Amino acid sequence: MNNGNIEARRPLSPHLQIYRPMLTMMMSIAHRISGAALATGFVLLAWWLLAISAGPEPFATVNHFFASIPGQMLLFGYSWALIHHMLGGMRHLIWDTGHGLDKVSIEIFAWATIIGSTTLTLVLWLAGYWLKGA
Amino acid sequence: MVQFTLPKNSKVKKGKAWNPPPEGTEEGRWREYRIYRFDPEVGENPRVDTYWVDMGDCGPMVLDALIWIKNTIDPTLTFRRSCREGVCGSCSMNIGGTNTLACTLHADDAPEKVAIYPLPHLPVIKDLVPDLTHFYAQLRSIDPWLKTDSPTPPTEWRQSREERQKLDGLYECILCACCSTACPSYWWNSDRYLGPAILLQAERWVQDSRDERTGERLDELEDPFRLYRCHTILNCTKACPKGLNPAKAIASLKRQMLERGE
Numbered sequence: 001m002n003n004g005n006i007e008a009r010r011p012l013s014p015h016l017q018i019y020r021p022m023l024t025m026m027m028s029i030a031h032r033i034s035g036a037a038l039a040t041g042f043v044l045l046a047w048w049l050l051a052i053s054a055g056p057e058p059f060a061t062v063n064h065f066f067a068s069i070p071g072q073m074l075l076f077g078y079s080w081a082l083i084h085h086m087l088g089g090m091r092h093l094i095w096d097t098g099h100g101l102d103k104v105s106i107e108i109f110a111w112a113t114i115i116g117s118t119t120l121t122l123v124l125w126l127a128g129y130w131l132k133g134a
Numbered sequence: 135m136v137q138f139t140l141p142k143n144s145k146v147k148k149g150k151a152w153n154p155p156p157e158g159t160e161e162g163r164w165r166e167y168r169i170y171r172f173d174p175e176v177g178e179n180p181r182v183d184t185y186w187v188d189m190g191d192c193g194p195m196v197l198d199a200l201i202w203i204k205n206t207i208d209p210t211l212t213f214r215r216s217c218r219e220g221v222c223g224s225c226s227m228n229i230g231g232t233n234t235l236a237c238t239l240h241a242d243d244a245p246e247k248v249a250i251y252p253l254p255h256l257p258v259i260k261d262l263v264p265d266l267t268h269f270y271a272q273l274r275s276i277d278p279w280l281k282t283d284s285p286t287p288p289t290e291w292r293q294s295r296e297e298r299q300k301l302d303g304l305y306e307c308i309l310c311a312c313c314s315t316a317c318p319s320y321w322w323n324s325d326r327y328l329g330p331a332i333l334l335q336a337e338r339w340v341q342d343s344r345d346e347r348t349g350e351r352l353d354e355l356e357d358p359f360r361l362y363r364c365h366t367i368l369n370c371t372k373a374c375p376k377g378l379n380p381a382k383a384i385a386s387l388k389r390q391m392l393e394r395g396e
Contacts, residue, residue, distance in 0.1 A: 007265075009177075010257035011172055013252040013253060013254055013258050019228070019254060028367040096389070098382070098385045101381050103371065106368050
């Protein structure tokens with residue numbers, strides 16, 4: 001029975017399929033996704049800057065898009081990704097000093113990042129609309 | 135390498151139900167267990183079989199249930215176990231979605247229908263027995279023993295109380311591999327990344343005041359993969375059945391790298 005093939009034929013045990021998703025693990029994934037989203041989101045900023053240099057008409061087109069509902073939603077997501085990734089980065093900086101790695105702190109950090117990023121994004125947008133209205 | 139799906143020969147099929155509980159028994163007496171099965175001599179894909187355990191006739195721990203199944207229903211069910219008290223690290227497996235020791239997990243603390251798989255992302259030898267050869271080779275690679283240049287003292291190597299305390303939270307590791315096989319970074323890069331268990335061992339020898347090769351040990355870890363594939367996902371710390379904190383040990387190693395000015 002013990003032929004040379006047996007090791008090659010061994011199945012791989014299930015991993016992602018069966019591991020229970022936990023908040024800290026999800027936060028790590030969210031950090032990566034928001035990071036990737038930011039990289040893509042910079043295209044929006046570049047587009048806006050290019051439009052400025054291209055003249056008033058293209059600039060008006062871009063501004064019109066950003067003022068539309070899909071444009072606003074895109075910007076909202078982008079600003080949330082920015083703030084979420086920033087808070088996540090601060091969390092990682094604290095961890096790099098060796099602090100905040102006990103079992104209680106890691107849960108507090110995870111919730112603080114979620115609540116913090118959502119609150120700050122909402123505050124940013126409310127402030128933006130308030131300034132625009134004023 | 136990141137691969138989210140299982141290879142073709144590893145996809146888990148639906149298995150059989152062994153012993154549906156008898157009609158009219160009292161509520162909650164029979165507990166459902168869904169267990170990963172793989173028989174290397176048959177050449178079929180792995181499957182998940184369902185067993186029912188009579189909790190009135192069985193000990194309190196998940197390991198007791200496994201032994202009960204093996205003794206009364208299916209003697210072919212294969213798993214590692216030895217000390218039954220969380221000291222040997224043999225019965226590490228994935229229970230209810232997290233890695234832990236079957237012997238120290240109370241059946242009441244496991245989910246209603248207990249799903250049991252071997253430790254994740256390892257080659258399976260049979261049923262719940264994974265191949266840990268690579269894991270042990272990685273342990274060997276960090277030279278887990280005292281290395282000194284000074285002549286051996288006539289009595290023991292002395293340590294102050296404070297020096298000894300630095301090993302607390304490190305020396306208790308039983309090498310059950312729960313943490314390493316809970317780590318997604320280890321899943322994707324175990325060929326080069328040492329993983330939380332081995333890095334905690336490395337920290338144990340780096341912290342040992344009697345060891346005289348600290349610099350050399352850190353040199354060996356100075357590598358984008360061996361140490362720095364840790365992205366602080368923290369599954370290791372959440373999984374450790376001994377309550378240790380591999381993520382913290384790894385953070386300490388990273389900090390020592392920084393402090394010695396690399």
